[in-house]
Amino acid sequence: MPQGNSEMPCAPGQVRACTVREVLDRVGGKWSIGILVATAQGPVRFTELERRVEGISRRMLTLTLRNLERDGLLRRTVHPTVPPRVEYAATGMALELYESLVALTTWAERHRTAITDARAEYDREHGIPG
Amino acid sequence: MPQGNSEMPCAPGQVRACTVREVLDRVGGKWSIGILVATAQGPVRFTELERRVEGISRRMLTLTLRNLERDGLLRRTVHPTVPPRVEYAATGMALELYESLVALTTWAERHRTAITDARAEYDREHGIPG
DNA sequence: CCGTATCCGTAAGGATACTG
DNA sequence: CAGTATCCTTACGGATACGG
Numbered sequence: 001m002p003q004g005n006s007e008m009p010c011a012p013g014q015v016r017a018c019t020v021r022e023v024l025d026r027v028g029g030k031w032s033i034g035i036l037v038a039t040a041q042g043p044v045r046f047t048e049l050e051r052r053v054e055g056i057s058r059r060m061l062t063l064t065l066r067n068l069e070r071d072g073l074l075r076r077t078v079h080p081t082v083p084p085r086v087e088y089a090a091t092g093m094a095l096e097l098y099e100s101l102v103a104l105t106t107w108a109e110r111h112r113t114a115i116t117d118a119r120a121e122y123d124r125e126h127g128i129p130g
Numbered sequence: 131m132p133q134g135n136s137e138m139p140c141a142p143g144q145v146r147a148c149t150v151r152e153v154l155d156r157v158g159g160k161w162s163i164g165i166l167v168a169t170a171q172g173p174v175r176f177t178e179l180e181r182r183v184e185g186i187s188r189r190m191l192t193l194t195l196r197n198l199e200r201d202g203l204l205r206r207t208v209h210p211t212v213p214p215r216v217e218y219a220a221t222g223m224a225l226e227l228y229e230s231l232v233a234l235t236t237w238a239e240r241h242r243t244a245i246t247d248a249r250a251e252y253d254r255e256h257g258i259p260g
Numbered sequence: 261c262c263g264t265a266t267c268c269g270t271a272a273g274g275a276t277a278c279t280g
Numbered sequence: 281c282a283g284t285a286t287c288c289t290t291a292c293g294g295a296t297a298c299g300g
Contacts, residue, residue, distance in 0.1 A: 010239075012239050014235070015170075015232055016167065016235065017167045017168075019235045019238045020163045020167075020234055021163065022238045022242065026245065028154060028158050029273090030272080031273095033147045033150045033151065036147075037146065037150075038147075045281085045282090046282050053147070057274060057276095058283075059275090059276095059284085062283060062284080063273090070248065070249055072245055072247070072249075078282095083281045083282080084280090085281075086281080093241050093245075098145060101233075102145055102233075103231075103233045105146065105150060107153065107227050107230045108140075108149045108150070108153050109149065111223050112140075115201050115223075118200065118202025122199065159292080160293070161293095176262055177261065177262075188264095189263095189264085189265095189294080189295085189296095190293065190294080191263095192262085193293090216261080216262065216263090
């Protein structure tokens with residue numbers, strides 16, 4: 001998970017590398033997007049997240065949740081019951097980010113096979129990596 | 131309603147974690163976006179890239195260029211002159227990806243201070259990480 | 261000019277066991 | 281239920297030196 005770089009001077013305007021970097025530094029980790037998607041429809045409990053985000057370990061779930069909460073993308077609510085009940089809810093900011101991912105999703109789907117083909121051809125012409 | 135955990139790797143439709151992952155797996159590295167941006171306006175030579183992508187090492191430039199070329203995002207052209215002249219050009223696919231980054235850029239700029247504030251507050255309430 | 265090769269430090273993330 | 285604590289492996293990336 002991307003840890004916080006102190007501060008970066010990213011001037012506004014067009015698409016700039018360091019601005020995109022800001023996003024990736026928050027959400028470029030292995031599990032962040034999965035959690036974002038899992039919480040996009042409404043608050044989700046810890047164990048439920050563990051089920052929905054397939055393959056995640058309890059440790060990485062906790063760590064990623066903490067980072068997302070710290071960045072203001074998730075709100076953590078503890079209900080002081082027995083047994084404890086903790087809910088994670090996406091903030092407005094997170095939902096906006098979620099919407100911004102539509103473009104990337106579309107791109108990935110459009111070019112999925114093209115990428116696969118490109119890789120296959122590259123590996124044919126040059127040696128397979130290794 | 132939460133959709134079941136189908137075996138389908140990256141089904142089409144809405145925003146899905148694994149689909150976004152496909153993009154991040156190609157372009158989530160530290161330097162990929164920088165190179166993408168640097169080549170978005172036209173073909174660029176190796177040394178020029180080294181200058182434009184600030185802070186990149188020769189090694190990482192080469193590695194990242196190879197990966198982008200392999201995925202079909204860059205086209206590498208060698209002009210057999212002396213001294214050699216190698217140009218890297220963004221493909222159509224890459225330019226489409228570049229356009230898809232506008233949404234992310236907008237998001238980052240809109241919420242930059244909100245994120246900074248959230249982090250500061252989190253670190254005040256809990257301990258500063260470490 | 262355009263790379264490779266080699267060495268090395270860090271940190272992301274997995275496995276596993278324990279707890280309020 | 282919702283986490284921590286520890287240990288460990290790996291892969292990303294920096295520094296440096298060399299080569300066609």
